Amino acid sequence: MLARTSLLIFSATLFCFPAFSYAGEWSGYVSGEFRAFANSPADARQHDNNLSFSAQPEYYTDWDNGKQSFTVVPFVRWDENDNERSHADIRELTWLKAADDWELRAGIRKVFWGVTESQHLVDIINQTDLVEATDGEEKLGQPMINLALIRDWGTLDLFVLPGFRERTFPGEKGRLRFSPRIDTDQAMYESGDKGQHIDYAARWAHYLGDWDIGLSYFNGTSRDPRFIPGSDNKGQDVFIPFYDLIEQWGLDLQATLGDWLWKFEAINRSGQGKSYTALTTGFEYTVVGIAGSSADLGMISEILYDERGDEALTPFADDILLAGRLTLNDEQSTEFLLGMIFDSDDAARLLSLESSRRLGANWKITLEGQAFINITNTELLSGVRRDSYLQLELARYF
Amino acid sequence: MHNFSLNIKHIGLLVLASMPLLAAAETPEEKGLAIAIEVDKRDTGWQDQTATLEMVLRNRHGQESKRNIRTKTLEVDGDGDKALSIFDSPRDIKGTAFLSYTHALVPDEQWLYLPALKRVKRISSNNKSGPFMGSEFSFEDLSSQEVEKYSYKYLRTEKIDGREAFVVERKPAYKYSGYTRLVTWVDTEMYQPLKIEFYDRKKALLKTLTYSGYQQYEGQFWRSTNMSVVNHLTKKSTDLHWKDYRFKTGLTDRDFDRNSLKRAR
Numbered sequence: 001m002l003a004r005t006s007l008l009i010f011s012a013t014l015f016c017f018p019a020f021s022y023a024g025e026w027s028g029y030v031s032g033e034f035r036a037f038a039n040s041p042a043d044a045r046q047h048d049n050n051l052s053f054s055a056q057p058e059y060y061t062d063w064d065n066g067k068q069s070f071t072v073v074p075f076v077r078w079d080e081n082d083n084e085r086s087h088a089d090i091r092e093l094t095w096l097k098a099a100d101d102w103e104l105r106a107g108i109r110k111v112f113w114g115v116t117e118s119q120h121l122v123d124i125i126n127q128t129d130l131v132e133a134t135d136g137e138e139k140l141g142q143p144m145i146n147l148a149l150i151r152d153w154g155t156l157d158l159f160v161l162p163g164f165r166e167r168t169f170p171g172e173k174g175r176l177r178f179s180p181r182i183d184t185d186q187a188m189y190e191s192g193d194k195g196q197h198i199d200y201a202a203r204w205a206h207y208l209g210d211w212d213i214g215l216s217y218f219n220g221t222s223r224d225p226r227f228i229p230g231s232d233n234k235g236q237d238v239f240i241p242f243y244d245l246i247e248q249w250g251l252d253l254q255a256t257l258g259d260w261l262w263k264f265e266a267i268n269r270s271g272q273g274k275s276y277t278a279l280t281t282g283f284e285y286t287v288v289g290i291a292g293s294s295a296d297l298g299m300i301s302e303i304l305y306d307e308r309g310d311e312a313l314t315p316f317a318d319d320i321l322l323a324g325r326l327t328l329n330d331e332q333s334t335e336f337l338l339g340m341i342f343d344s345d346d347a348a349r350l351l352s353l354e355s356s357r358r359l360g361a362n363w364k365i366t367l368e369g370q371a372f373i374n375i376t377n378t379e380l381l382s383g384v385r386r387d388s389y390l391q392l393e394l395a396r397y398f
Numbered sequence: 399m400h401n402f403s404l405n406i407k408h409i410g411l412l413v414l415a416s417m418p419l420l421a422a423a424e425t426p427e428e429k430g431l432a433i434a435i436e437v438d439k440r441d442t443g444w445q446d447q448t449a450t451l452e453m454v455l456r457n458r459h460g461q462e463s464k465r466n467i468r469t470k471t472l473e474v475d476g477d478g479d480k481a482l483s484i485f486d487s488p489r490d491i492k493g494t495a496f497l498s499y500t501h502a503l504v505p506d507e508q509w510l511y512l513p514a515l516k517r518v519k520r521i522s523s524n525n526k527s528g529p530f531m532g533s534e535f536s537f538e539d540l541s542s543q544e545v546e547k548y549s550y551k552y553l554r555t556e557k558i559d560g561r562e563a564f565v566v567e568r569k570p571a572y573k574y575s576g577y578t579r580l581v582t583w584v585d586t587e588m589y590q591p592l593k594i595e596f597y598d599r600k601k602a603l604l605k606t607l608t609y610s611g612y613q614q615y616e617g618q619f620w621r622s623t624n625m626s627v628v629n630h631l632t633k634k635s636t637d638l639h640w641k642d643y644r645f646k647t648g649l650t651d652r653d654f655d656r657n658s659l660k661r662a663r
Contacts, residue, residue: 027492062663069661096661100652103661112516137515150657207507207656212520256520258505288525288574296528331455331463331532333491361463364490397489 024061024070031055031395037175038371039386045172047081054078056091069096073141077132082174084184085131091141103148108141111159113203113216115254115263116280118302118321118341122250122265124218125201127165134176134370134384135352140165154206161199164221167241178227179383183238186230189221190244190271197221197245210257216250222272246271259286263302278306282321298325300339310345315380318344332358348381349373366393430550430566437589438545444619446649447471450641455533458633463488465531471542472654477501479542480654484662485531495662497654498523502546503572511659518656527576533636534605534627536576539596547572548580555586558593562586577604588612588620605629616645 035050054077062069073092079085094107111125125142132138143163149156166187170177191197199220206213225241232238248269255262266279282302290297300323306312323339334357341350351371358364368391375385424432453465466486471479478500485494493513500506506523526538548568555564563583570577578601583593591609598604611623625638652658 027489029490060663066663069663098657098661103657110516112518115520148657150652150655155657205656207520254520256507256522259522259524261520261522286522286525288528289576294529296525329529329532331457333488333532358488358490361487362489395490397492 024059026057026059027398028057028073029055029395029397031393033391033393035175035389035391037386038388038390041175042179042383042386043172046175047173050082050175051080052077052085058092064097067098070094071096079131079174082131082171084169084171085174087131087168089129089140091139093141101150103150105144105146105148108143109146110139110141111144111146113214113250114252114265115212116252116265116282116302117263117284117300117323118282118304118339119280120265121267121278121280122214122216122252124216124223124248124250125159125161127167127223129168131168131170131174140168154204157201157203157205159199159201159203161201161220162196164195164197164199164243166195166243167223167225169241175387175389176384178239178380180229180237180239182227183230183232183240186232186238186240187225188228188240188242190242191221195221210255212254212256214250214252216248216252218246218248218250220245222246222269226272244272259288260284261286273308273311276307278308278312280304284325294329296325296327296329298327299323300325304341315350320344346376347374348376348379350381362397364395364397366395367391368393426552427550429552430568431545433552433564433566433584433589434545434548434550434568437584438543440589441619442473444616445473445646447473448642448644448647448649449621452639452641453531453533454637454639456635456637465533467531470649470653472649472651474499478506478544480651481542482654482658482662493663495659497656497659498541499654500542500544502544506541509656509659511662516660518659524574526572526574534629534632534634535636535638538570538575538577539607539627553581556583558583561592563592585612590620590622603630613643615643619645 031054033052033054037048040048054075056073056075059072060069071092071094074088075091076088077086090108092109094105094109097104112123113125114120114122120136126139127142128136129138129140130136142161142165145160147158166184169182169184172181189195197220199218201216201218203214203216222244225243227239228242230238230240246269248267250267251265253264261284263283264279264281266277268277269275280302282300284298284300286296286298288296300321302321304319304321306317309317320342321339322342323337326336328334336355338353343349351373353367353369356364356366369389371388372381372384375381448468448470451467451469453467455463465488468484468486470482473479480499483496485491495511497509498506508521508523510519510521512519527536529535530537530540548571551567553565553567555562557563563585566582566584568580568582576598577596578599579597581595582591584590585592590612593609594607595603596605596607605627607625607627609622609625612620613623614620621640621643623640626635628635
């Protein structure tokens, strides 16, 4: 179905594409990545250290004085050990038309909503490409038609979302996965239309002085599934993803007051068990020019709350994030982000590091890592308790 | 939007300015302010401007790195300009866009668009003194120069590189400036800066910025082709090479909103 919907939107996109278009431009990157794990795997089928390569070219062209454009961004990854992580996707394939008080976009796209750093509750349009990164920041392209109305009272975005994308999960050989593994081949849906259910969404966003505000609504297939115990065709235990039909309201707020950014995100979701509320709120305080240098130090703290507590599908039910962001503001754009999420109920800790630096004009080196500390066998994250890792990535941009 | 209406603040300043020009006995402060107002007045009415910019960063060993940026600016009557900068290189930040609504005395509003995440981030504008893209230019050096941002004192008139210039001392009136004072050489014909010396919070000479290759556009507006800044403490330098200046291209507020950030190219 996805293929058909995509094809439909693709054809529609081609119709809008003028025969006499200007030559477009190519950009993108190719990247190699090496992951080293601190411990041997919990499951003998899983691998130790891992090598992987990815590429994401981008083609862009515009016409009509820049008021119309066409963008294609394919993505491909090859993974040494995990067949599920070796995958390809169309991140973007969009036609855009911008007018004075509206913008229309048709095709496959990525949309981001929200303001917080530790998790993105409000952000719901795109499915998470979980094999790409455990932090959930990587997304699959979503087919859509999006009309934005741009008025004095803010921007109202209306979305029709045909073609659901299932969440990606590491395969049986992959690390950083649930235990038992998630069997995506047996995915189940509440809707009789399964992945063909058409979802709808809307978002109003505005800013007033120091305040940026967004109010959103979503009606359709939940991007995060519930998990049902089952067995695969080899008779081994697996979790089967189940996608409910949900309705979700979201609110995101940011106040930018001098060196302080105050952030708030909340959702109310119904249709996935009992209706519930979850929120993330906190601040980022930046010390500009620490110790007379040109470096900035940001201190981030956020509270993560989910009304469902231990029943939540997220490991972040009642947690606190403390993080520091060091930005050197140097020629190589060197950055470090070190953060720890504390479970307020027990001793579980999630430590994460992200740092990057440009090398020369076109290369970038990234060091990332996560440590899973004091994770017990009963926790949602128990599958990753032996998967603390460091990852070195080298990317060539063109 | 860009009509001929002047706000009260501007009229007040113009009245203030034109009187001392006529009066014989003006104080150095009055003369300094009058020059600043004339600079502002002569550079009013360009409506909007687009240009491309090559930034060359040089470290103390002479090693270079480059950034390519396109800029769009909208003149706003009675307030600071709206500006959009789009990065073409280095390639890892290609498509990153920076939107700012500058103001004279209240903090600017700034948003950053991160194309990899498709995320528009409102950012704090208190980093005025911070380096722009790792260069020797700070955000405040590159933001629009409103009259109200400084207090002024005329020092002298002297020749610099064969051109007659007013030497005017400016002291930032806004919080978070990285400078205690700036000494500016203003060309007496073009009413454009030829050189600026920046003094840091310890009152030591921090940087010298020189302008060259001025060209006139639309029969009125002077723009320099090259701006070169040297940091005397770090011995690093940054050159800006401006190209393809265009004026009155028909840009509106709509080209400077958060939606336009997401499709900036």
